[in-house]
Amino acid sequence: MTASDDEPLLRATDLEKHYTTADGFLDRLLGRGQTVRAVDGVDLEIREGETLGLVGESGCGKTTLGRTLLGLLDPTGGTVTYRDTELTNCARAELRELRTEIQYVFQNPMASLNPQLTVGEIVGEALSVHDIVPPERRDERVRDLLETVGLRAGHASRYPHEFSGGQRQRIGIARALAVEPSLIVCDEPVSALDVSVQAGILNLLSDLQEQLGLSYLFIAHDLSVVEHVSDRVAVMYLGKLVETGTTAEVFDSPSHPYTEALLSAIPEPDPCWAGDRIVLEGTVPSPTDPPSGCRFHTRCPRVIPPAEYDLEEDAFRAIMTLRTRLADADPDAGLEALCSRPDRSEDLTATLREAYDIPRRLQDPDAEAALSDALESAAAGDLDAARERLASAFETPCETSEPALSAGPDHHPIACHRFDDRYELDDAETDASIEHDDRFARGSQP
Numbered sequence: 064m065t066a067s068d069d070e071p072l073l074r075a076t077d078l079e080k081h082y083t084t085a086d087g088f089l090d091r092l093l094g095r096g097q098t099v100r101a102v103d104g105v106d107l108e109i110r111e112g113e114t115l116g117l118v119g120e121s122g123c124g125k126t127t128l129g130r131t132l133l134g135l136l137d138p139t140g141g142t143v144t145y146r147d148t149e150l151t152n153c154a155r156a157e158l159r160e161l162r163t164e165i166q167y168v169f170q171n172p173m174a175s176l177n178p179q180l181t182v183g184e185i186v187g188e189a190l191s192v193h194d195i196v197p198p199e200r201r202d203e204r205v206r207d208l209l210e211t212v213g214l215r216a217g218h219a220s221r222y223p224h225e226f227s228g229g230q231r232q233r234i235g236i237a238r239a240l241a242v243e244p245s246l247i248v249c250d251e252p253v254s255a256l257d258v259s260v261q262a263g264i265l266n267l268l269s270d271l272q273e274q275l276g277l278s279y280l281f282i283a284h285d286l287s288v289v290e291h292v293s294d295r296v297a298v299m300y301l302g303k304l305v306e307t308g309t310t311a312e313v314f315d316s317p318s319h320p321y322t323e324a325l326l327s328a329i330p331e332p333d334p335c336w337a338g339d340r341i342v343l344e345g346t347v348p349s350p351t352d353p354p355s356g357c358r359f360h361t362r363c364p365r366v367i368p369p370a371e372y373d374l375e376e377d378a379f380r381a382i383m384t385l386r387t388r389l390a391d392a393d394p395d396a397g398l399e400a401l402c403s404r405p406d407r408s409e410d411l412t413a414t415l416r417e418a419y420d421i422p423r424r425l426q427d428p429d430a431e432a433a434l435s436d437a438l439e440s441a442a443a444g445d446l447d448a449a450r451e452r453l454a455s456a457f458e459t460p461c462e463t464s465e466p467a468l469s470a471g472p473d474h475h476p477i478a479c480h481r482f483d484d485r486y487e488l489d490d491a492e493t494d495a496s497i498e499h500d501d502r503f504a505r506g507s508q509p
């Protein structure tokens with residue numbers, strides 16, 4: 064079976080996986096508990112023979128997405144289609160058959176291998192469950208598989224604890240290969256291994272892809288590894304994809320501010336490297352109550368200022384950081400919730416400006432008046448009033464509507480309002496943005 068040229072091998076459409084954190088039956092009955100929107104409307108394609116890298120900070124939903132694509136988790140919405148069969152809507156027997164086509168390689172090979180079984184039994188289990196080869200040929204097939212992954216046929220009689228981390232991962236790969244899959248979801252397959260053995264596993268995966276025409280979804284937080292192995296890359300933030308493209312498109316000219324920040328954190332071996340690391344404000348918000356509009360707006364270094372003011376991007380970012388802190392603050396905690404500096408001056412509004420890197424005076428008089436009001440409320444300990452004043456005076460388009468994943472300046476898909484004609488940025492800002500992109504183009508010289 065092969066997918067036609069224009070049909071992807073696997074396609075997810077508006078895929079959702081929400082967990083509920085209700086503790087027990089009574090909680091669920093009474094509707095108590097929270098919804099964790101781990102995967103929240105993902106469109107994604109994996110093509111025949113390619114490696115799609117999936118990157119994003121810890122907790123953004125990568126593993127949940129990988130497991131939902133595979134059917135290890137039931138989606139709460141959307142569809143997954145393998146070739147021309149919708150997995151999310153097919154009969155049990157057919158699903159059981161198709162399960163062999165998509166396999167999973169886990170991050171921690173020790174935890175995923177049954178210590179009570181020999182390696183031969185682990186790798187052979189799937190052969191008997193799915194009746195892949197006749198019983199009399201199973202041992203031979205297991206021995207072949209072990210040799211394919213760089214182990215010895217004689218290893219079949221040993222137990223997982225007798226192997227090193229890298230060898231255990233090879234056993235996990237042999238087990239996945241046993242059912243002759245077309246697609247393997249590799250979930251952080253080398254991150255638990257010593258750097259010295261990582262290359263061996265990556266080379267093995269690459270050789271197997273070449274020999275067997277496999278496709279991979281390669282989940283990893285190590286961006287250098289992803290750049291090395293992937294044909295295309297998808298960047299995920301808080302349950303959604305924010306940028307996808309070929310590896311060159313995403314790594315050489317990242318357009319989404321989140322991708323820029325992620326890539327700027329890759330350690331750079333070149334001592335002449337001129338790019339600065341982009342430090343994002345705050346922590347990743349909770350997927351139980353994600354920010355409205357663009358989920359990244361609470362941390363985005365390029366959050367779009369309100370059109371009615373003439374505001375510098377940096378000044379607006381600083382105001383948004385204060386707004387986000389106010390939104391999260393316990394109103395009873397008073398000023399301490401915003402500023403715990405021991406060196407507070409008499410003028411608390413000046414201390415707040417300093418603590419949040421807000422200029423002493425904004426260039427736009429209306430913006431300055433609104434900000435001064437809010438700071439005075441905050442300095443007086445009335446955090447509710449400060450929060451409301453800032454929210455009504457400094458609303459960004461990034462929080463009012465959700466950006467769709469659509470063609471950006473380099474034609475690969477990006478979910479960011481900066482590239483939407485409705486939110487026209489003036490020429491200076493767009494030029495600054497392009498210069499900024501160039502500065503972060505990997506490999507560029509100062």
Ligand SMILES: Nc1ncnc2c1ncn2[C@@H]1O[C@H](COP(=O)(O)OP(=O)(O)OP(=O)(O)O)[C@@H](O)[C@H]1O
Nearest residue numbers: 082083099101120121122123124125126127128350
């Ligand atoms: N079974 C579960 N019940 C409730 N919430 C869960 C469950 N599994 C994961 N989550 C939550 O879903 C979100 C996404 O988790 P997931 O493990 O998919 O992210 P990830 O990007 O793979 O993270 P990491 O890189 O750390 O493995 C997190 O907030 C996590 O706490």
